[in-house]
Amino acid sequence: MISDGSFRLDGKLALVTGASRGIGYFLSKELATRGAHVIAVARTVGGLEDLDDEIKAAGGTATLVPLDLTDMPAIDRLGGSIHERWGKLDIMVANAGFLGTISPIGHVEAKVFDKLMAINVSSVWRLIRTTDPLLKLSDAGRAIFLSSGVAHTARAYWGPYAASKAAVEVMARTWAEESRQTRLRINSVNPGATRTAMRAQAMPGEDPETLPTPAEVATKIALLCDPALDATGKLYDVRAGKLLSYNEPN
Numbered sequence: 001m002i003s004d005g006s007f008r009l010d011g012k013l014a015l016v017t018g019a020s021r022g023i024g025y026f027l028s029k030e031l032a033t034r035g036a037h038v039i040a041v042a043r044t045v046g047g048l049e050d051l052d053d054e055i056k057a058a059g060g061t062a063t064l065v066p067l068d069l070t071d072m073p074a075i076d077r078l079g080g081s082i083h084e085r086w087g088k089l090d091i092m093v094a095n096a097g098f099l100g101t102i103s104p105i106g107h108v109e110a111k112v113f114d115k116l117m118a119i120n121v122s123s124v125w126r127l128i129r130t131t132d133p134l135l136k137l138s139d140a141g142r143a144i145f146l147s148s149g150v151a152h153t154a155r156a157y158w159g160p161y162a163a164s165k166a167a168v169e170v171m172a173r174t175w176a177e178e179s180r181q182t183r184l185r186i187n188s189v190n191p192g193a194t195r196t197a198m199r200a201q202a203m204p205g206e207d208p209e210t211l212p213t214p215a216e217v218a219t220k221i222a223l224l225c226d227p228a229l230d231a232t233g234k235l236y237d238v239r240a241g242k243l244l245s246y247n248e249p250n
């Protein structure tokens with residue numbers, strides 16, 4: 001059952017990647033508004049500072065971490081720093097993403113493919129590895145992975161991005177299976193088309209006004225952080241407002 005939204009996150013520590021804009025920005029704001037201290041990760045310092053200003057104005061707190069997620073040792077160090085400073089982590093949102101080039105799969109440049117896999121897959125695995133022990137020290141650990149509908153289809157020209165999201169979902173499901181006996185709950189999200197820079201890059205001809213805003217989508221994704229949530233190893237379809245099991249047709 002998905003949360004009714006009537007929960008607080010006071011005293012919780014939440015790490016959100018891709019917090020400088022788009023869905024990650026508004027999800028960070030949403031978690032901070034509910035009382036969590038947010039560790040906001042991205043490369044663009046200006047975007048992180050705008051987020052910090054908004055969080056402070058709403059009475060919340062954040063720690064800004066300017067970091068390029070292709071820097072794998074830096075992700076490992078981040079886990080160590082969180083352990084030293086806070087001794088645990090309650091929420092981890094692997095949201096940062098890179099679209100790459102929309103083109104026939106055989107035409108994608110090797111450097112674009114490698115960068116996409118580094119940001120969308122390898123950094124996510126590094127995050128899992130470094131946050132697993134920290135999340136298991138929480139009394140209600142939550143891990144959320146931003147996926148996409150294209151992980152479940154074969155949409156022409158979206159090959160590397162779709163493959164990266166399919167990989168993320170399988171890693172999330174595997175980790176959920178391995179963590180079933182713990183308090184950690186791990187789920188993926190299909191946010192659906194959302195009015196962000198990435199969507200505008202993917203669909204330049206589309207009228208962004210027809211799409212849900214990242215703030216609207218973030219409010220729904222935040223429901224997966226409810227400390228009372230029991231679901232794990234599932235896919236939350238934001239548009240349908242439903243948690244899907246992988247053995248159900250969807």
Ligand code: NDP
Nearest residue numbers: 018020021022023042043044068069096097193194196198
């Ligand atoms: P945006 O492009 O608006 O934001 C992407 C975020 O990822 C930015 O904060 C960016 O920060 C960060 N990021 C990208 N590369 C790196 C990097 N190398 N190191 C650190 N941070 C990085 O994307 P959206 O908000 O649209 O997407 C969020 C997630 O949702 C993604 O995983 C995306 O695949 C997924 N999604 C989005 C959909 C949509 O319609 N918008 C639909 C389906 C899935 P910075 O550049 O500052 O580093």
